[in-house]
Amino acid sequence: MSFAIELKSITKRFGSFVANEDVNLAVERGKIHAIIGENGAGKTTLMNVLFGLLQPDEGEIWIDGEKKVLPNPAAAIAAGIGMVHQHFKLVPSLTVAENVFLGMEIRKGGLIDHAAQIRKTAELSKQFGLQVDPTERVGLLSVGIEQRIEILKVLARGARTIILDEPTAVLTPQESRELFQTLRGFVAQGMTVIFISHHLEEVMEVSDTVSVLRHGKNVASRPTAELSKSDLVQLMVGRLVSFDRLPRGPIAGKTVLEVEDLWCRDERQLQALKGVSFQVRAGEIVGIAGVAGNGQTELAEVLSGLRPSSHGRIKLAGRDITGRSAREIRAAGVGHVPGDRLVRGVDRNASIALNLLMGRQDQSPWSRHGIIDRTYLQQQTKALIERFDIRARSPESTAKSLSGGNIQKVVLAREFTGGADCLLIDQPTRGVDIGAQESIHAEIMRQRAAGKAILVISVQLDELIALADRILVMFGGTIMGEIAGDRVDEEEIGMLMAGVVPDPHSQTVDTV
Ligand SMILES: Nc1ncnc2c1ncn2[C@@H]1O[C@H](COP(=O)(O)OP(=O)(O)OP(=O)(O)O)[C@@H](O)[C@H]1O
Numbered sequence: 001m002s003f004a005i006e007l008k009s010i011t012k013r014f015g016s017f018v019a020n021e022d023v024n025l026a027v028e029r030g031k032i033h034a035i036i037g038e039n040g041a042g043k044t045t046l047m048n049v050l051f052g053l054l055q056p057d058e059g060e061i062w063i064d065g066e067k068k069v070l071p072n073p074a075a076a077i078a079a080g081i082g083m084v085h086q087h088f089k090l091v092p093s094l095t096v097a098e099n100v101f102l103g104m105e106i107r108k109g110g111l112i113d114h115a116a117q118i119r120k121t122a123e124l125s126k127q128f129g130l131q132v133d134p135t136e137r138v139g140l141l142s143v144g145i146e147q148r149i150e151i152l153k154v155l156a157r158g159a160r161t162i163i164l165d166e167p168t169a170v171l172t173p174q175e176s177r178e179l180f181q182t183l184r185g186f187v188a189q190g191m192t193v194i195f196i197s198h199h200l201e202e203v204m205e206v207s208d209t210v211s212v213l214r215h216g217k218n219v220a221s222r223p224t225a226e227l228s229k230s231d232l233v234q235l236m237v238g239r240l241v242s243f244d245r246l247p248r249g250p251i252a253g254k255t256v257l258e259v260e261d262l263w264c265r266d267e268r269q270l271q272a273l274k275g276v277s278f279q280v281r282a283g284e285i286v287g288i289a290g291v292a293g294n295g296q297t298e299l300a301e302v303l304s305g306l307r308p309s310s311h312g313r314i315k316l317a318g319r320d321i322t323g324r325s326a327r328e329i330r331a332a333g334v335g336h337v338p339g340d341r342l343v344r345g346v347d348r349n350a351s352i353a354l355n356l357l358m359g360r361q362d363q364s365p366w367s368r369h370g371i372i373d374r375t376y377l378q379q380q381t382k383a384l385i386e387r388f389d390i391r392a393r394s395p396e397s398t399a400k401s402l403s404g405g406n407i408q409k410v411v412l413a414r415e416f417t418g419g420a421d422c423l424l425i426d427q428p429t430r431g432v433d434i435g436a437q438e439s440i441h442a443e444i445m446r447q448r449a450a451g452k453a454i455l456v457i458s459v460q461l462d463e464l465i466a467l468a469d470r471i472l473v474m475f476g477g478t479i480m481g482e483i484a485g486d487r488v489d490e491e492e493i494g495m496l497m498a499g500v501v502p503d504p505h506s507q508t509v510d511t512v
C-alpha cells in the first residue's frame with residue numbers, strides 16, 4: 001500500500017492547550033479520506049500543520065514516502081500539497097485566470113502573458129470538469145464558482161494531494177454533488193483528497209476512509225464501508241444523537257412578527273424578494289426552507305435592518321419597523337444570528353466576553369453610567385460559556401482563536417440572552433458538530449417555550465423538521481408553499497424547493 005501522506009505522532013500545542021495529541025494518520029494515495037470530529041477536535045489545526053501553516057511541536061510528516069519539514073505553505077506546495085480553506089482568498093477585481101495564477105504569473109518578456117494564463121486555466125478546468133470562464137471577473141460569481149477557482153489555484157500549483165476544509169458548508173446541495181463529482185475525478189486520475197466535513201451523509205457517500213478526531217486525538221481510521229452513520233456519531237461524540245421532531249407544547253401567543261408583501265433587491269440589483277408575506281406568533285417556530293440563494297439570506301437581512309426593502313411592511317408586536325436601522329430593530333426586540341457569522345456575527349479580535357457584551361454595552365446591568373460592570377460581565381461570560389458549551393481556553397480568548405463551531409455558539413449565546421421577543425436565526429448549526437447541533441436545537445426549543453417568536457432559516461431539511469411548527473418553502477424570492485411541521489412530506493418539500501407546485505388532483509405537476 002502506498003501512502004500519499006503519513007503523519008507520525010503529531011502533537012500541536014497552543015500554550016498549555018493541546019490541540020493535536022500524538023496523532024497518527026495515514027492517507028492512501030488515490031483515495032478520498034474524510035476527517036470528522038466535534039468542533040474544536042483539532043481537524044483544521046492538523047491540516048494547517050500538514051500545509052505548513054503551523055509547526056508541530058512533535059512528530060513527523062511524510063509525503064509520498066519521504067520525510068519532510070514544512071516551514072511554510074510554499075514548502076508544502078512544493079511537496080505537492082494544496083489546501084482549499086473554508087474562507088476564500090480571491091481578489092474580486094481580477095479575472096478567474098488572473099486569480100488562478102496570482103503570485104505565479106506566466107510571463108513573456110517581463111509582461112504577464114494573459115493569453116497563456118487563460119489557455120492554461122481553460123485546460124485545467126476541462127481536465128477536471130470544473131466549469132468556469134477564465135476571462136470572467138471574480139467579483140460577482142457565486143460561492144460555488146469561487147470554490148472552483150480556489151481548487152484551480154491549487155491544481156495550477158501542481159498539487160497531488162488536495163485538502164478541503166469543510167468545502168460543502170457554503171454550497172447548495174446541487175453544488176455539493178458537483179464538487180463530489182470533481183473529487184471522484186481527482187482520485188480517478190491518481191490524486192489524493194482529504195476533506196473535513198460535519199455532514200455525515202456526505203462522508204458516507206463520498207469517502208473511502210474516515211478518520212475521527214476527538215479532543216485532539218485520532219480515535220479511529222477505518223474504511224467507510226465498514227461503518228454506519230450512527231457508528232460515526234458514536235465515535236465522534238461517544239453517544240447516540242437523533243434528529244427526530246422535537247416534542248413541544250401548543251402555540252399560545254399573539255402574532256409578534258408580521259411581514260406584508262416584502263420586496264427587495266440584491267447586490268446585482270436583481271429582485272431577491274418578490275412579495276413575501278407571513279406571520280410568526282409568540283411561542284412559534286416558523287422554518288424557511290429552500291435551496292440557498294432563493295432569497296432567504298436577503299429576507300433575514302431586510303428583517304434585521306441590514307438591507308433596505310423596496311416595498312412592503314414589517315411589523316413587530318403591531319409596531320411598524322419598516323426601514324429602521326439594524327440598531328433600532330435590535331432595540332425594538334429582534335435578535336439576529338447571521339448566516340455569515342465570521343463577517344457579521346463577531347469581532348474576531350475581541351475576547352469572548354466582549355463579543356457576548358456586544359450590542360448591550362450601554363444597558364444595565366451590563367454597565368452603569370457608561371462604565372462596564374466587569375464583575376457582572378465575568379460572571380455572565382462564565383455562565384454562558386457553560387450553558388452553551390463553548391469550548392475555549394478562557395473567557396479572554398479571542399474569537400479568532402476559537403474553532404468555527406464555537407464561534408457560532410458565542411453568537412447564539414449573545415442573541416438568545418439579549419431579551420429579544422423575536423429571533424431571526426439564519427443557519428443555526430452551520431459548521432456545528434452533531435453533538436452541539438443537538439444542544440443548539442434544545443436551546444431553540446427553550447426559547448420557544450419562553451414565548452419567543454422564532455424564524456429559522458436553514459438549508460438542512462432535517463433541522464427544520466426537528467424544529468419548525470410550520471415550514472415555508474422559498475423559491476425565486478417568493479414563498480412557494482407552506483407545510484405543517486408535523487406532516488412533512490419530503491418529496492412535496494423537494495418539489496416546492498425546485499419551484500414546482502405539486503397538484504393534489506393529478507399525477508402531473510405545474511411548473512411556474
Ligand atoms: N491560533 C490558535 N491559538 C489558540 N488556540 C487555537 C488556535 N487555533 C486553534 N486553537 C484551538 O485549538 C482547538 C482546535 O481547533 P480547530 O480549529 O483545529 O478545531 P476543528 O476541529 O477544526 O473545529 P471546527 O469543526 O469547529 O472547525 C480549539 O479549541 C481552538 O480553540
Ligand SMILES: [Mg+2]
Nearest residue numbers: 043044403404
Ligand atoms: Mg475547523
